[in-house]
Amino acid sequence: MSALVHVLVPFILCVAVANTGLFDQVSVDTNYEHYAERALPHLPAFLAMPFNCLVNAGYTVVGVYWLHLRITGLGPERDLHNAKDVFALMALLYGPVQWTRLATLRRAPAVLDQWFTLPIFAWVPVWCGAVARGWSGGRALAAEVCSLLSYSLALVHERGFELALAVHIVAAVHAASSLQRAHGDSVSLRYFALAALACVGFVVLKLLDHALAQWWPFQRLTGHFWSKICDIIQFHYSFCFLTHIAQRTQTAHKRIS
Known part of the structure; x- marks a missing residue:
């Protein structure tokens, strides 16, 4: 229940703020020309771009899977399970937000699509800190508030969101690599490498969406x-990592005690 409250309260707050007009000056794309996949006018709006629409269900699938997966070896406390559940709920909600953006082409869902990306990446350092040093509600709250407020950079500069996202990605990779060096093994290293590779694919393929569309393999299943496939894979292997x-550190603590 605490994980649900942690995610839903800022989610509802952000939805409300995004619909006030505060971000009317933020540079977001609200037309199909932004995407290389051609819209099919004979299909309903929620399937106008079938592949880019349907792929968003993958986030919900990953979120539901990890939300219901009970991990053994995390100790009797709920803190690490709650950290996992928060991340899973973020994934679960992120898919519908992106799908709504494509279905409506409205500004508010486009803003939310960008905005919600930031606390998702910010949760990785929070979870890493909980594994390495124990849970701290204060650190988690501070990280989430700072992450949400960082979207205000989009009001200051046309590329403000991209700058905020880049900082979040670097912070997530740094936190994960530090945790790997301190507590990882060969298995976690493989998970980290796969998540990092998927993150690179997530960024590069999105940036090259239109450039890749000149090639036949990327004209229907576009960059x-x-x-998005890479992003979903990134989510999954971040969970695995x-x-x-977390299981390794909890087992080590039990042996010491």
Whole structure:
């Protein structure tokens, strides 16, 4: 229940703020020309770009899977399970937000699509810190608030969101690599490498969406589509990495005690 409250309260707050007009000056794309996949006008709006729409269900699948997966070896306390559940709920909600953006082409869902990306990446350092040093509600709250507020950079500069996202990605990779060096093994290293590779694919394929569309393999299943596949894979292996190291650290603490 605490994980649900942790995610839903800022989610509802952000939805409300995004619909006030505060971010009317933020540079977001609200037309199909932004995507290389061609819209099919004979299909309903929620399937106008079938592949880029349907791929968003993958986030919900990953979220539901990890939300219901009970991880053994995390000790009697709920803190690490709650950290996992928060991340899973973020994934579960992120898919519908992106799908709504494509279905409506409205500004508010486009803003939310960008905005929610930031606390998702910010949760990786929070979870890493909980595994390495124990849970701290204060650190988690501070990280989430700072992450949400960082979207205000989009009001200051046309590329403000991209700058905020880059900082979040670097912070997530740094936290995960530090945790790997301190507590990881060969299994967690493999998970980390796969998540990092998927993150690179997520960024590069999205940036090259239109450039890749000149090639036949990317004209139907476009770079943006494969970017989302990489993002879903990134989510999954981030879960694998963090839960595996959490189990290792908890087992080591039990042996010491």
